[in-house]
Amino acid sequence: MGLLDKLFNPVWYKISKLDANRQRIVAAVLCGYDFCRQNVEMELVAPLESFLKTNHISAVVGPQGLNANLKIQLIDEAIVGLCRCFKRPDPDSINKLSSNIVQYLPEVWGIFVLADINHRLQRNSSEVLDQTHYSKDSDEARTQVLVKWMNVLGVTSPSFITQVNAYGFAIAWERMAQSFIGGMLKGLSRSSSEDILSKAEKLAADIPAHRIGLTKNFIERLATVEE
Numbered sequence: 390m391g392l393l394d395k396l397f398n399p400v401w402y403k404i405s406k407l408d409a410n411r412q413r414i415v416a417a418v419l420c421g422y423d424f425c426r427q428n429v430e431m432e433l434v435a436p437l438e439s440f441l442k443t444n445h446i447s448a449v450v451g452p453q454g455l456n457a458n459l460k461i462q463l464i465d466e467a468i469v470g471l472c473r474c475f476k477r478p479d480p481d482s483i484n485k486l487s488s489n490i491v492q493y494l495p496e497v498w499g500i501f502v503l504a505d506i507n508h509r510l511q512r513n514s515s516e517v518l519d520q521t522h523y524s525k526d527s528d529e530a531r532t533q534v535l536v537k538w539m540n541v542l543g544v545t546s547p548s549f550i551t552q553v554n555a556y557g558f559a560i561a562w563e564r565m566a567q568s569f570i571g572g573m574l575k576g577l578s579r580s581s582s583e584d585i586l587s588k589a590e591k592l593a594a595d596i597p598a599h600r601i602g603l604t605k606n607f608i609e610r611l612a613t614v615e616e
Contacts, residue, residue, distance in 0.1 A: 416589035478571030
């Protein structure tokens with residue numbers, strides 16, 4: 390990579406200095422975080438939005454649905470809760486990816502999303518998952534996320550959590566908590582290095598300023614880990 394790459398995509402420049410396997414691990418972190426956000430919106434937030442509109446439960450849901458900022462808040466809280474209770478797959482079942490990615494992925498994603506929350510809401514919140522109030526138990530974490538969503542949406546209905554779970558939230562949450570990381574890593578491990586690195590290079594160029602340092606720290610830590 391040349392001088393322009395070093396100036397305009399500094400994170401990717403740093404990644405390019407790693408060996409091929411570590412490059413793939415970092416690429417999986419970047420692609421996986423983006424993929425996780427997309428799936429949380431599709432599997433958890435979108436059905437909730439439909440439920441709210443149909444049942445006229447929350448005043449913040451207009452004809453066009455939730456506004457973008459509210460959606461982001463809901464997605465963030467769901468990711469933090471999921472990261473705490475994600476079931477990690479057996480490293481031996483993941484081809485082409487070191488066990489490091491399986492072990493640390495939820496923590497790294499958790500640091501990313503907590504940094505996003507703190508930056509956007511301008512508050513001093515938890516910096517690591519262990520300092521959040523979310524449980525490692527999937528059922529408890531699901532309830533905690535829904536309670537947080539109630540606060541964000543201004544919902545006071547005592548039956549909200551039961552109704553949302555019955556609407557499909559509980560099933561979607563459990564599916565993601567139990568198999569999402571394993572399925573995603575298997576998919577990434579089967580993708581060609583060229584494809585995953587190409588996508589990660591584009592994502593690296595768009596990492597927000599408040600998360601660049603965290604990403605570089607992860608890259609530096611990974612560079613020193615024994616394979």
